[in-house]
Amino acid sequence: xxxxxxxxxxxxxxxxxxxxxxxxxxxxxxxxxxxxxxxxxxxxxxxxxxxxxxxxxxxxxxxxxxxxxxxxxxxxxxxxxxxxxxxxxxxxxxxxxxxxxxxxxxxxxxxxxxxxxxxxxxxxxxxx
Numbered sequence: 001x002x003x004x005x006x007x008x009x010x011x012x013x014x015x016x017x018x019x020x021x022x023x024x025x026x027x028x029x030x031x032x033x034x035x036x037x038x039x040x041x042x043x044x045x046x047x048x049x050x051x052x053x054x055x056x057x058x059x060x061x062x063x064x065x066x067x068x069x070x071x072x073x074x075x076x077x078x079x080x081x082x083x084x085x086x087x088x089x090x091x092x093x094x095x096x097x098x099x100x101x102x103x104x105x106x107x108x109x110x111x112x113x114x115x116x117x118x119x120x121x122x123x124x125x126x127x128x
Contacts, residue, residue: 004083005118011076012111015101018069023104026065029058076101080114087118 031037033055034046048055077098084094100110 001083001086001118001122002124004079004086005115007079008076008083009111009115011072011079012101012107012114015069015073015076016105016107016111018065018072019102019107020104022062022065022069026058026061029054030062031058073101083114083118087121089117093117 029048032044032047033050034043035050036042037044048058080098080101081094083089084097089097097110097114100106
């Protein structure tokens with residue numbers, strides 16, 4: 001189970017960092033140009049100029065990092081699910097852990113919580 005915990009922790013960290021960069025850097029740079037966004041918001045803050053280098057950087061981040069995050073999130077889900085089965089987590093704890101991987105910053109709390117639970121319930125992993 002030690003390898004399951006390590007794989008989960010690595011994937012949770014990678015996915016969490018990518019999600020923070022994507023949501024807190026890429027999306028604002030790509031979309032905060034004063035125009036409507038996603039058909040939901042009438043206008044966004046006018047922080048960047050459409051077509052500027054900063055705006056283009058945001059577009060690159062959201063395009064490439066978004067795709068990478070999507071694929072890596074699937075690996076995260078798989079590693080979290082495997083750990084949940086090996087550690088015999090109940091369904092609510094498993095679902096909260098999986099869903100928290102979709103919320104920037106909260107994913108780090110979920111990883112910490114899951115790691116503490118595994119180490120408490122499986123003391124042989126306390127050194128990892």
